[in-house]
Amino acid sequence: xxxxxxxxxxxxxxxxxxxxxxxxxxxxxxxxxxxxxxxxxxxxxxxxxxxxxxxxxxxxxxxxxxxxxxxxxxxxxxxxxxxxxxxxxxxxxxxxxxxxxxxxxxxxxxxxxxxxxxxxxxxxxxxxxxxxxxxxxxxxxxxxxxxxxxxxxxxxxxxxxxxxxxxxxxxxxxxxxxxxxxxxxxxxxxxxxxxxxxxxxxxxxxxxxxxxxxxxxxxxxxxxxxxxxxxxxxxxxxxxxxxxxxxxxxxxxxxxxxxxxxxxxxxxxxxxxxxxxxxxxxxxxxxxxxxxxxxxxxxxxxxxxxxxxxxxxxxxxxxxxxxxxxxxxxxxxxxxxxxxxxxxxxxxxxxxxxxxxxxxxxxxxxxxxxxxxxxxxxxxxxxxxxxxxxxxxxxxxxxxxxxxxxxxxxxxxxxxxxxxxxxxxxxxx
DNA sequence: TAACCGTGGCC
DNA sequence: TGGCCAAGGTT
Numbered sequence: 001x002x003x004x005x006x007x008x009x010x011x012x013x014x015x016x017x018x019x020x021x022x023x024x025x026x027x028x029x030x031x032x033x034x035x036x037x038x039x040x041x042x043x044x045x046x047x048x049x050x051x052x053x054x055x056x057x058x059x060x061x062x063x064x065x066x067x068x069x070x071x072x073x074x075x076x077x078x079x080x081x082x083x084x085x086x087x088x089x090x091x092x093x094x095x096x097x098x099x100x101x102x103x104x105x106x107x108x109x110x111x112x113x114x115x116x117x118x119x120x121x122x123x124x125x126x127x128x129x130x131x132x133x134x135x136x137x138x139x140x141x142x143x144x145x146x147x148x149x150x151x152x153x154x155x156x157x158x159x160x161x162x163x164x165x166x167x168x169x170x171x172x173x174x175x176x177x178x179x180x181x182x183x184x185x186x187x188x189x190x191x192x193x194x195x196x197x198x199x200x201x202x203x204x205x206x207x208x209x210x211x212x213x214x215x216x217x218x219x220x221x222x223x224x225x226x227x228x229x230x231x232x233x234x235x236x237x238x239x240x241x242x243x244x245x246x247x248x249x250x251x252x253x254x255x256x257x258x259x260x261x262x263x264x265x266x267x268x269x270x271x272x273x274x275x276x277x278x279x280x281x282x283x284x285x286x287x288x289x290x291x292x293x294x295x296x297x298x299x300x301x302x303x304x305x306x307x308x309x310x311x312x313x314x315x316x317x318x319x320x321x322x323x324x325x326x327x328x329x330x331x332x333x334x335x336x337x338x339x340x341x342x343x344x345x346x347x348x349x350x351x352x353x354x355x356x357x358x359x360x361x362x363x364x365x366x367x368x369x370x371x372x373x374x375x376x377x378x379x380x381x382x383x384x385x386x387x388x389x390x391x392x393x394x395x396x397x398x399x400x401x402x403x404x405x406x407x408x409x410x411x412x413x414x415x416x417x418x419x420x421x422x423x424x425x426x427x428x429x
Numbered sequence: 430t431a432a433c434c435g436t437g438g439c440c
Numbered sequence: 441t442g443g444c445c446a447a448g449g450t451t
Binding site: 055059060134135137155157158194197201362 | 442443444445446447448449450
Binding site: 059060061063064096097098099100101102207238266267268269356357358359360361409410 | 431432433434435436437438439440
């Protein structure tokens with residue numbers, strides 16, 4: 001294997017000697033000083049703010065984070081305030097940003113910093129990496145940006161920039177780290193790392209790189225070889241799984257709706273939702289030799305959900321064609337879900353299906369409004385009694401107008417919007 | 430190693 | 441509409 005950054009086919013020195021590397025660093029820092037964006041987390045800095053911004057920016061666009069970051073700092077100005085907050089307060093503030101494990105980890109980190117580090121973030125990468133949610137990249141970014149440590153920080157942007165600079169198709173994380181460390185400006189590592197990311201975000205972009213305006217294009221092997229568009233190599237992704245859910249919108253006598261908290265780990269962990277249960281797979285949606293056989297369905301899932309009760313109404317916009325199979329099973333599954341919570345009711349309205357795309361999941365929610373007004377069992381298991389100090393009840397009755405006060409994932413917010421648009425009064429008559 | 434974990438914008 | 445992607449970390 002040819003040593004990275006050594007002689008190229010054209011015979012030019014390409015980041016292989018100290019002089020060239022020095023020129024590269026200077027051009028990079030000059031670019032950042034003159035063309036770097038004015039972003040909130042680049043203004044007033046302290047270790048807490050740097051860490052918050054890095055958590056928020058994991059796999060998330062700058063434009064999404066921008067306002068959320070400012071709002072977060074107003075709500076949780078420092079370690080102490082964040083550590084003192086409840087899980088619900090933290091998740092509510094994170095609502096809509098996705099990857100909610102980040103919020104839980106940031107919260108845990110704040111408590112660790114307060115309880116074990118005297119309220120000060122440790123500056124060494126090794127100590128940083130022991131904090132929940134802090135990996136190789138974040139440790140390097142915080143150590144260099146907040147504490148001036150000369151350590152590399154390789155994120156997706158930096159990886160792309162490096163792959164192009166040296167025309168590497170698919171280098172290992174170790175290679176990238178070594179390479180980044182070799183190029184790193186020894187006395188201004190924070191600015192250097194940020195400048196590399198800024199270059200990747202605004203100039204050396206994935207799709208249509210702006211090579212004519214690139215401050216370091218004279219150092220770029222891919223530019224010279226015409227391989228910029230193919231660097232780095234893309235890996236094929238597996239197609240997302242398809243899942244259908246029934247969502248039970250249970251309404252009690254007072255017109256309140258029931259929310260339950262999802263379990264800590266896993267998808268949307270700790271977030272609130274209308275009680276939800278997976279629907280049996282649609283035969284037509286399955287690939288041969290995969291998934292469940294038809295007889296694996298729950299025996300009553302295909303029965304008439306409304307036998308012996310009033311007929312189910314369909315809200316305007318509710319699908320009645322190709323979703324028919326799922327839409328038909330949804331009321332029964334929704335009632336079963338509520339039965340597990342000790343509740344018995346009557347399905348009265350099917351709302352329109354809500355489609356939602358997760359990274360590795362294509363979900364469809366089939367909301368069913370269930371009236372509990374004639375039920376005698378709306379109280380006991382649903383009491384608001386906290387189970388312990390930190391973990392308030394896992395189920396709560398909520399006035400629809402107050403749903404905003406709960407950390408609902410986006411798909412659940414869509415269901416809530418439909419519910420409010422449908423006008424509860426009409427339904428309960 | 431590869432799967433899992435959200436969301437919104439873009440084409 | 442649907443696939444791709446964006447300042448990763450965890451298991």
